[in-house]
Amino acid sequence: MGIVVDPGVPPEDARLIRESGKILARMRRGWIPDPPRPADPARSKGTVATVIAVAVVLVALGIMSRGIGLLLLAFIGAPVLLVTFLRNDLADEDEDEETLLEREIYEQLRWYEGRYVVADDLDESSRRLLARAQQAIATVNGSAVNAEGLLDDVRNAVMLPAQEWEIARLLAKLSALRTRHRETVTGAAAPEVAAVAEPLARALDSSEEAVVARVEALERYAANVTEAERAFRAHQQIEELRGRLPQYEELVAETGADRLAVPEIARLAQDADRLEQALRRSLSSAHEAFRHLEPGERPDGPRQ
Template sequence: MPSSRTSRGLAALGAGLATAAYAILLVAGRIHERRLTERYWRASREHFIAPEELTDECRLLLARGQQATTTVMRSHVHRHGLIDKAHNEVALPGHEWELATILRDYSRLAEAEPRKPAGGEVVTLLQKRRDALRASLDGVERRVVALEAYADRVVEADRQWEEWRQIEELSEGADAVLDLLARTARDDMAVAEIEGMTGQAAVVAEALTSAVESAKKAAVIALPPPAATA
């Protein structure tokens, strides 16, 4: 049977090995986590385009496309499914991403042009290249214009929807309005009644006025004559 000193030594050795193993696992875990983070960043980087990657013209075109998409997605007719909501939620982000990637690639190619062409042949090739790039940018702009036209239609549909909704609300309150109108149909009779009461009050007021005048005259007659002065 091992002594108590031996037992304590074995226990300490076991604890030390366990601590060392934990430290190794911790370091390995951090390395694995860093590698996962790097892989995640590389994967997400493929789905992210920074504004500085685009030329000014391309940023403006992308902003217009994104604004049109946002207008549609935030509209009442989209949220209430009055237009093809499912298709919008798939197609519009797809169009937006395609626009962004084409504009990014265009910007890279445009920025890669030589600033000082060396020779006439380079100038000729550069012009052809620019013509091809412009054709691709014109295609992007046509798509942006189409998205804006769709957004304008959706805005008009939203306006019509809001008008319809208000008409429905007013129609639903029509019964209450008719009920209120019926309750106030006695206004003419009430006015006649009140005018009669007003006439009666005027007669009473006139009679009381006459009575007051008569009382004043009687009071004057009842008073003793004033004392004669020397």
Template sequence: MDPRRRPPHLLIDPALPEPISSVLRASPQALRAARLGRFPRRRGPDPVKVIAIAGLLLLMASLSATGGFIAALVLISFSALRGLSDDPENRRERRRVRVAMEHRDRFILPEDLDNDCGDLLRRTQDATESVLASEINRVRLLDTIDNAVTLPDQTWQIARKLVRLSEMKAEHARLVPGAPPPEVAEAFTPYVRALETAELSLTRRVRALEEYARQVRKADGVYRAYQQLQVLAERTPQYEALVAETAEDALTLPGLEHLTEQAQQVRRLFHESIDEARDAARHLLTSAES
């Protein structure tokens, strides 16, 4: 694998309840074990601890010959041995694998995709995270779509289709491992084109999401500049006083007299960038529906 290529990270169906998602997210090893159908065995008691406890109990029994005390020792030893065989970490891991097996279709691992599809999913995740982390999203200036709900759902839908595409490409490679004879090659063409068409369609959806993220980043930068200008506008009298106190009457500071006009221009640019981001979002939704 190209060292510059970043694989996608674990993806969990956003529709799953949070308690289940937390269990799945806690142990990727359990998810891989579930994918391979490997259920952890229940661990037996530690022989060293068993021998130590048994020796201690025998010593205590030798110091007292009363029947009641011996019976109590039997109960204590049974409970101790049972506790030794009940490894908490093993129990937690078995529970995680059991939950993963019950929801095996509700998570996607990096190895579920081939390299090309993995790249597309990583690009999808990067774009989604970029939008959700933006300041204009946090202050809810992007009201065209509910990003917190729509984008994770779209990421999941794209990922499911990428997994399906990876599986069919792998199956096609097994069925047709090499180039078919020239006289029958044309008969295989529709199947190859079907895979290429599906990949092209998913690539376009990813690009639409990336364009939305690009517009959001652009609007984010203008929004921060607009906020900075608002703070400076409130301090304009201080800047003017500084110039009056330190410069000769004949000197002026270019631009101060145009601060209001410039702030209005930035405000217009900010609203234009927000509109462009919203247009990109509408295009994204249209692409998802088609």
């Protein structure tokens, strides 16, 4: 179950939400955890009775023989009382540990309701769009140019999760409204209903197109990053080869093949320079594509 969490949620809470897919699925089916269980009066009475009984025996023995009473208190009474209390505490802890954990997760999920989106709750079209956005983001985050800091990795770390959340949030609203719209107008033949439903359906389509524009902007950014990645890897390989040029030149000179090979080797340096320029252009294009994802910049697409 894929879950997208608002980047504003604290990291530990966000991690808990992402790892709680099974409990979320149960909640979707109407599950509610059991309420806190009150203390067991019978167990408490049993503990008190045990304490009183031990105390009475020790007092009686103390009256008969003060020394024996003190020894029994130290070696028998104290351990009995300690075991009695620990047994009750551990029984309560073992019995309620899983329930307490589930209740804590349930309360967290309820507290952050509206600040996470479950992919399974989206309709099919929205799930496809979200998957496209996530794939584009994964391409950028997994690239070597991002890892090497050739992109603005700090802004990527902030902007990309924000874009993913905004897309997921809008798709969740779109899916819910589109589903209710279809349920309402299904089978309706009255002209009055059609007259009202048709412009509303167009509004839903227009909203989806606006989200598609956001996703496509992410994909353009990812495509530019992919091109920069190709140029970066080729640049690394060329630089590695250029670093071994003296060895090639030495071998060529020793074998007497310099008249044929030297021009080819010389072109290697030129290729490296051209590739470095291509890398710079690719990175510039990636930065330009990223600019369209920043706040205040809107990708080309339908306006609402």
